[in-house]
Amino acid sequence: MIAPQRLWSGLGALETTVAGLAWLGGALAAVAQGWIFPTAALLPPMGLLVVNLAAAMATRPGLRGSVPLLLFHAALLFFLLLLGVSRLTYFKGQAEVTEGIPFDGTVIGSESGPWHRNRLDRVEFAQQGFEIDYALGLRRGEIRNRVRWRDEFGEAREGGIDDDHPLVLEGYRFYPTANKGFAAVLTWTPRGGVPTEGSVHLSSYPSHAVPSIDWTLPGSDIPALTLLRMADPPADPERPFSFRLPEKHELVLTIGGETRALRPGEVWDRLEGRLEYQRLTTWMGYLIHYDPAKPWLIVAAFFAVGCLGWHFARRFARRDWTEDVTSPLPPGEG
């Protein structure tokens, strides 16, 4: 049996640090090659480094001898633990929100840590349209996105967000993205049933010159292919333009092998029911990000850099740069 004292100082040894860092580097290379998922690859070496750091802070004279160096490593330990908290509680997802229809907490694609409690259903906001200018060659400018939301005091608020300034609600950060386009608002009334109004999001524009979507009629498994035919498409690679709704357009629907072109307000009566094309509007794709550890990670990182600078400044001030450093060392220093 190894005595706890010896085990502890072995874990805190610099050789363990070197081994841990080398292991982490190897794991990182595997991540870079896409061989392994980051969390699975990095957790074991990071765990070893956390134990190593804690043990070294308790036992290593080299660390305990310098206050800034000790504080730097403490900040590093705190940072690693915060990374763990971040992994356990984070949320990342995407949502598409139709202009004028409130966000209902539905996301398309998300991932989160095991301790994340989803509170997206408490978020209240609605998309109010957006403006984007494009330069020559379809080069996108900044997104100016209008939103209406309810703040933490229950007050209704209105304002703008953009590429760099998200809407933050309940700790979730909503960023507008280049994934956006046209949405068709439709009402479907199955024969003998009640009408449902909804919107279908046509594929992103202008990245798709002819936006389209495959969907199924609500409450059925009848596929409906929809595409937008525009007489005056707003996008033009030859000159600058602004994103806008096309003035003249038709929604071309193919249901059960039959195709119809509908203008806003027009109706298609079918055997299974009645489809009314109400109007064309827009949808915005949002990136949603939640990470409660983030502000603390930044604080720990800046604190660590400050301590590291302090340590080096103190260490290097002991001997002059221009003369002593480049001349032979006095015995016992280095």
Next chain:
Amino acid sequence: MEFEHGLLALASLIYGGAGGVIFVQARRGTPPGWAAAALVGGGWMIHTLSLWLRWGRLDHGPFLNLHELLSSNVWSLVLILGILFWRLPTVRPAAAVAAPIVLVMIAWMLHADPRDTHLPPTYDTPWLYLHVGFGKVFMGLTLAAVGVSGVVLVRWFAWGRRRFATLPRDEALDELAYRCLAGALLFDTLMLIAGAVWAQDAWGRWWNWDPLEVWTLMTWLLLALTLHLRPAFNISPPVHAMWILLIFTSAFLTFFGVPFFSTRPHQGVV
């Protein structure tokens, strides 16, 4: 535009001349003198003018394509090494070890497509400028460490010992290289922090494991590893020098290799 490229070609020519003078003086075993300093300074000022014209014309900094990355890094490397060798006359001949790397970058820059670039909306933030600025200081200090500790490696050979005989002894060079590396670690860390803040604002996440992020982290880990190898294993100056070379290679490939195969500094996020 033509004028701006002409100035860059002229600056490159003068840098080439400066490199020639530095090598000739190293062959003779003498430190670079006023002629080399005047050529480096003159080339750098013309280079500055060329970069300034491009910046004014495109209304954004030179960091979007490979040509701009190489040009602005040559500019900052010349500046940082220039200051170092000006302030530390005893190690001035080490310029002959660092210069070939800068000259290769200049040749590469002249071959890279100088096409105009467009600033994506997510790049319009002060954090980007901080990120790029910290990265340049990091790279400059790492190259300085390579230059100084490279002398230790070159002195393994008889011809190297002859040419670099006037420089301080290996332990002293090793200490100086270590100091450069310590500064490099500070600025590398700051670069990572500023990059993460920028990425959070721009793309809604502070880290995404894109190739550039992974390789930058790898370089940072190598730096941490090297700083612990010294106290843990008491490594000798030549071994330390080889680690420094490895760090520089990793940083160099991250800066110029990853954008080379993924066309944009940060791929897929614009």
